[in-house]
Amino acid sequence: MGYPVSDEAGTKETDIVNLPSIHIQADEQHSVYKVGVPPRRKLAKEFTETVKETFFSDDPLRPFKDQPRSKKIVLGLRALFPILDWGRYYNFNKFKGDIMAGLTIASLCIPQDIGYSKLANLDPQYGLYSSFVPPLIYAIMGSSRDIAIGPVAVVSLLLGTLLQNEIDPKNKFEYRRLAFTATFFAGVTQAVLGFLRLGFLIDFLSHAAIVGFMGGAAITIALQQLKGFLGIKTFTKKTDIINVMESVFKNVHHGWNWQTILIGSVFLAFLLFTKYIGKKKRSLFWVSAIAPLISVVLSTFFVYITRADKHGVQIVKKIKKGINPTSVNEIHFSGSYALKGFRIGSVAGMIALTEAVAIGRTFASMKDYQIDGNKEMVALGVMNIVGSMTSCYVATGSFSRSAVNYMAGCNTSVSNIVMSLVVLLTLLVITPLFKYTPNAILAAIIINAVMGLIDYNAAILIWKIDKFDFIACMGAFLGVVFYSVEIGLLIAVSISFAKILLQVTRPRTAILGNLPRTNIYRNIEQYPEATRVPGVMVVRVDSAIYFSNSNYVKERILRWLTDEEEQLKQKDLPRIQFLIVELSPVTDIDTSGIHALEELFNSLQKREIQLVLSNPGRAVMDKLVASKFTEIIGQDKIFLTVGEAVMTCAPKALEEA
């Protein structure tokens, strides 16, 4: 296309003007469009900035800026105890919402707690203990308004599995000691991670991996419930599907108890039905929320009058009455058990964190308020440390109960306080009434609860969006179901890491073409209409160039070139004279990267091809200058845009194009 005469401008065709206009830029007003070389930052400044972005990216100290000392202390306390912050604006209207929500989640948590403590191989009361103290602590220190604190299925299962690898649960006392020790160290891990601003570490467990892990754990937990649901007496200690199914069918003839199955199925049906109603009509969600408590009451009463327990229906028997006894003296603070406790606790703590933070973030974004992940971790950590000293095991945010809490219209973590008070009453007064509660009901309640953790829609979406994520998801899922929770977790983490490494080793590169009648250049695979400019090849590198990929990038570019040249030879078209490397996506480069560029430059010189760079970013430009590479290829070989570069290098070619 030739230079348009001026009067073409402003008409539909004006795009053509872009070319000469940019051309003019390149020639006459180049200075205006030179690639910016920012003033080099002081080393100290650069360093502090990096540290700040890495550990204090959320700038937690901003409110403290230029404040008087006294004010700083107040702010500090508020930061540590958010209740001092929102407490001042608390009013009766908010309380109405909170008390309703609190009562609802209480009715939900009591039966769940009793069941979950079984998963952790602990006596029922420990589940209730863990729903009394931790929520109180969290209410004071936590920053999420919707999370419901207490024991959760997955962590209970994980803790149970890890603990019984060390001590036989039959040895109640020692087992319990290790449980508290693990809980203590779980809390320490959480608090330390938060305090050291290492919150981002939990981000290394990808969403996909979590979906898979949770789903697998849910299945495993549901399978564990078959023991209580079918009334089987001798059940495997293993959690993998194979073993569980074996011991289920080994007992099919003389192990299953039909009364138990009957009661269980009836109430499971009831629970599922109410859940269905709750889903159908959001205003009736409370039906599904209180259904568990109702079924506990009914079934307990039923068993009591029919004395079904005499016919082999297993019942809870006894829950110790009274509030949490202290357990400080039971924690191992040193010795080999302390070490084991630490290993188990740190794993359980991390998973608990992942769950809590995920919940916190979800609801925070639904109500659009920010929560500080690191502060959250400190809160959860302190909560578990205190918990471990008051006979609680690892508590965290529960998916199911938090959702109910949210739907019941909670406004602040006061709903947690309400819940824990109800639990307190339960512990003081009504625990004896649970004596005749059939295990089958608890099983049914847990099965019903964990079903919510199986998010097949998410799995399908993951499949649609990103196949690699799906592999991670299924890996974690199958790992948990067929081996154990630890293995599943291990698989999830390793696949997540593998993905990161792959990402940094094999970045994408793309050939760019010119979009007709513009000076815009885009990936010719994405924009088939984009045309190449004869004699010029434009390659875009789609990642920071680091030691882990610098050689690959260099060799990949050279291969693009070789392929192209072969084709050109066949069609005997003019050979390539300019290789333009579009650096817009290249956000950073290190010494290895600079080396690769130098090597690329050398190889190109041998082939009599000119290397041209387009739009290096701030960090890249810094380093190109520092390494004198700008001087090697020449300042005039670095352009602001690909369009401009092509324009200056091969104006003729463009005209012919």
Add this chain to the structure above:
Amino acid sequence: MGYPVSDEAGTKETDIVNLPSIHIQADEQHSVYKVGVPPRRKLAKEFTETVKETFFSDDPLRPFKDQPRSKKIVLGLRALFPILDWGRYYNFNKFKGDIMAGLTIASLCIPQDIGYSKLANLDPQYGLYSSFVPPLIYAIMGSSRDIAIGPVAVVSLLLGTLLQNEIDPKNKFEYRRLAFTATFFAGVTQAVLGFLRLGFLIDFLSHAAIVGFMGGAAITIALQQLKGFLGIKTFTKKTDIINVMESVFKNVHHGWNWQTILIGSVFLAFLLFTKYIGKKKRSLFWVSAIAPLISVVLSTFFVYITRADKHGVQIVKKIKKGINPTSVNEIHFSGSYALKGFRIGSVAGMIALTEAVAIGRTFASMKDYQIDGNKEMVALGVMNIVGSMTSCYVATGSFSRSAVNYMAGCNTSVSNIVMSLVVLLTLLVITPLFKYTPNAILAAIIINAVMGLIDYNAAILIWKIDKFDFIACMGAFLGVVFYSVEIGLLIAVSISFAKILLQVTRPRTAILGNLPRTNIYRNIEQYPEATRVPGVMVVRVDSAIYFSNSNYVKERILRWLTDEEEQLKQKDLPRIQFLIVELSPVTDIDTSGIHALEELFNSLQKREIQLVLSNPGRAVMDKLVASKFTEIIGQDKIFLTVGEAVMTCAPKALEEA
């Protein structure tokens, strides 16, 4: 700025035309400029493509494409034995270069080998053995034309340190067996890595880390030479500077031998001087190349006539005559020693690889020929496997000798054959003559050789370019010097990984501004002249959005927004209505990333700000569509360029600007 009247076009001011012109695009011909949604690729295709890019990025099978079977076999053999390839074009001219180079490196390697075998705690002849067989194998299978094969200082030291942790070198036989076992597994590791196309794994040791590690190793090796150089009899087994210096000065009064020191210093001075000459006048490099051999001859003769050995000058004493005996029966193929051998061998093998590949790449890019890293690894692996069975220890490419080989004008790996033949003669005939060679000379030669490994210029450059790299460099260096080679290596690797993790957790984000009189938007930090458009905020995300950073990215963007809004309030300027996220550098996104975008979208809706995307790449667009996110925000909110987006969102604002 107002719309220009047409006659402004083509003048210096025409850039202004870009705006309305793009504007027209946006309105009337939008279709042309829609962001391309490439046809979704078949899963299988996508998968194979990924695998291919990851493991066969160099497309090694291309020449085999559509060839007759017989030809394929021939090509296969040539691929496996490159000598069949270049051998056919070999001629006398090339041979002249090769024989000169071969003789030169032979004269260099013989004294080095004797010294290096000491570093590995092996008898002198094993160094010579390792310069006979391996070069022959490599000459047949290797693809680098300039590399000089044989034992090298760093690997010898590493192997020596690792081996003596397992077996006391005094127990010669068992020690040697383990050495061969390690060599065998080093070869296996190398070959397997190459065969499985896992060559990219060695890229995870960053250039900076290697510089530091090599420098540290060089210092350590030089320090080890003080034993021979000062004629000290009782010397520490440790390699860290503290211990070495201790045992040096403990012996200062009654351990140093002045005759040894005299001889050593004289020849060290001679060597350094010749090296200086070689550097000054490239045509005289051969002086420095043969200097070591000359000094060996002279010093040996001198000691022989003066019988200085009677005055405490330590000499080599005896080198076993004859060629490599077989050692197959000495290798542990099973048992605990096999395991130890594997652990040691894999580490030594990896380091050897790193060194060889680095050399190969350097010279390949200097002479502009490609070498296939993976094929290279197979060659080196086979070479060491065969070596381990013929009494050789781990051999690889030597920096110093390869450089000499290159300067001496080698053309093909025939120079290696020549060298190994000379070594053969040495083994058969003249080894007895080395009897009187003083250890001090070997020490001097090694000190002189390893000095070349201390690349302080590179270190300075690294400091200038990238501070983080410098930390990795110094970490490795200090680790080797003050602790041990393994620790140094460990530090190097961990820092390298830490960097990768940092890169993927904390990507950069930037606020973009409009470059006056263009429709180009750039980082306002890099281009101070760039101006913001009122009511619009443009944020660029500088990395793929993955689970590891999705939350950070979301929160960072929201923080940019909050900061901005605070400022606007203070200056009571119009509030922000559009948040444009520039996705050009975002090369990929996963499910977590999509989630983050959805959460961002929700938060923005709460604040009545419209989310607009600009230039999503191929992979990103694929996934935005797959996840229906395009429908959530609306196709019309996705633009090809920031300019276009601003134009359509806030034309008025732009005019006022």
